Amino acid sequence: MVPIFNHLSREQAKTFSLVLNSSGIGNRVVGTDDGFRIEVPEPYTEAARNAIGQYQAENPEVASETPADGGQPTFNLxxxxxxxxxxxxxxxxxxxxxxxxxxxxxxxxxxxxxxxxxxxxxxxxxxxxxxxxxxxxxxxxxxxxxxxxxxxxxxxxxxxxxxxxxxxxxxxxxxxxxxxxxxxxxxxxxxxxxxxxxxxxxxxxxxxxxxxxxxxxxxxxxxxxxxxxxxxxxxxxxxxxxxxxxxxxxxxxxxxxxxxxxxxxxxxxxxxxxxxxxxxxxxxxxx
Known part of the structure; x- marks a missing residue:
């Protein structure tokens, strides 16, 4: 499994997982120390990115709240x-x-x-x-x-x-x-x-x-x-x-x-x- 989105909130991870499931792409949500991430099988990485990208294009208010793929937070309490x-x-x-x-x-x-x-x-x-x-x-x-x-x-x-x-x-x-x-x-x-x-x-x-x-x-x-x-x-x-x-x-x-x-x-x-x-x-x- 390959991580494609990191540092998501619980709601963002749940939404992205539903989008991928509706596209027929298996995935799993993994809790981390800094939130949640989405993982998919390696052969479906590109298809998963495209599915999420299309969803964000259709829902710009969601895209603006989503951290960039692979991005890192800058502070830890x-x-x-x-x-x-x-x-x-x-x-x-x-x-x-x-x-x-x-x-x-x-x-x-x-x-x-x-x-x-x-x-x-x-x-x-x-x-x-x-x-x-x-x-x-x-x-x-x-x-x-x-x-x-x-x-x-x-x-x-x-x-x-x-x-x-x-x-x-x-x-x-x-x-x-x-x-x-x-x-x-x-x-x-x-x-x-x-x-x-x-x-x-x-x-x-x-x-x-x-x-x-x-x-x-x-x-x-x-x-x-x-x-x-x-x-x-x-x-x-x-x-x-x-x-x-x-x-x-x-x-x-x-x-x-x-x-x-x-x-x-x-x-x-x-x-x-x-x-x-x-x-x-x-x-x-x-x-």
């Missing part, structure tokens, strides 16, 4: 949820009796990571130094994390972003070896930026816009890294490795996946991401 969770963790830590102890035990200490305390690569993502630090990362997660999830679906998106943050902290620890300590979700934020750059770059290559467009996309990502991630208080190494991890992961996703996974797989990926973070904190707390 899960970014707000993640930002609120980051704030809750930050407030809980600073309301504790010894907030600095959290950084000592759960921060991304290069020396301790190299000594085998790999859980720190994950736990450090949820810790922030002060109000400005948490506020900046909350806004960035809403914008960039939400943009990633609008393309990949919430579960896959946040699993990828968490994986970028963890791998970025790990690579940064290897680069420093010792004598370095960092905290913050910004490694994951720049992972999201890298994912977005790769998604756009692969799309450009596939659409025939070539290497110039690809260079332009990654140049914009590098400029964003330099502008937001290289200040005196920023951990440039973690940001850079997060961005590079995201670039690899986003490219692999776009080359492998043509459509977001179905809802049950999104839930599974979100569960894996959440479980990984929780288990990392449990591991750190019980050492």
């Amino acid at each position: 899960s970014g707000i949820v993640v930002a609120i969770l980051l704030l809750c963790v930050h407030l809980s830590v600073f309301a504790s009796a010894a907030p600095r102890d959290y950084v000592t035990v759960f921060g991304a200490s290069a020396h301790r990571i190299m000594a085998g305390e790999l859980y720190r690569c994950a736990t450090a993502l949820l810790l922030h130094a002060d109000a400005a630090h948490i506020a900046g990362n909350m806004v960035a997660m809403v914008l960039f994390g939400g943009a990633v999830c609008a393309v990949t679906g919430s579960g896959v998106g946040w699993l990828m972003i968490a994986a970028c943050g963890i791998s970025g902290n790990l690579l940064n620890a290897f680069a420093y070896g010792s004598g370095h300590l960092s905290v913050g979700a910004s490694t994951g934020v720049f992972g999201a930026v890298g994912i977005l750059c790769s998604l756009q770059a692969v799309n450009a290559a596939r659409s025939g816009r070539g290497w110039k467009r690809t260079i332009l996309v990654f140049g914009a990502g590098a400029a964003l890294l330099a502008f937001l991630g290289a200040s005196a208080r920023s951990d440039l190494g973690a940001h850079l490795f997060g961005f590079l991890s995201g670039a690899v992961m986003g490219g692999a996703y776009r080359l492998w996946m043509t459509q977001p996974l179905e809802k049950r797989w999104q839930i599974l990926c979100a569960t894996i991401a959440a479980a990984g973070l929780v288990l990392s904190w449990v591991r750190g707390a019980t050492r």
Whole structure:
């Protein structure tokens, strides 16, 4: 089965399915993280597009409400949820009796990571130094994390972003070896930026816009890294490795996946991401 229309409302999907059925074209409606999509057998793809196109031509008010085939939404509300969770963790830590102890035990200490305390690569993502630090990362997660999830679906998106943050902290620890300590979700934020750059770059290559467009996309990502991630208080190494991890992961996703996974797989990926973070904190707390 081949998807031909994506990100439809329930009513739009039901209507399109009825149109295809009346034309003798078998189809199925699939619920996704971003609405519904219509799938048809591959040999009937062109006939299905023609049937829907004719229906839209006869009903222009419907056509104006239908997203373009293969189009993507640009925002996902899960970014707000993640930002609120980051704030809750930050407030809980600073309301504790010894907030600095959290950084000592759960921060991304290069020396301790190299000594085998790999859980720190994950736990450090949820810790922030002060109000400005948490506020900046909350806004960035809403914008960039939400943009990633609008393309990949919430579960896959946040699993990828968490994986970028963890791998970025790990690579940064290897680069420093010792004598370095960092905290913050910004490694994951720049992972999201890298994912977005790769998604756009692969799309450009596939659409025939070539290497110039690809260079332009990654140049914009590098400029964003330099502008937001290289200040005196920023951990440039973690940001850079997060961005590079995201670039690899986003490219692999776009080359492998043509459509977001179905809802049950999104839930599974979100569960894996959440479980990984929780288990990392449990591991750190019980050492």
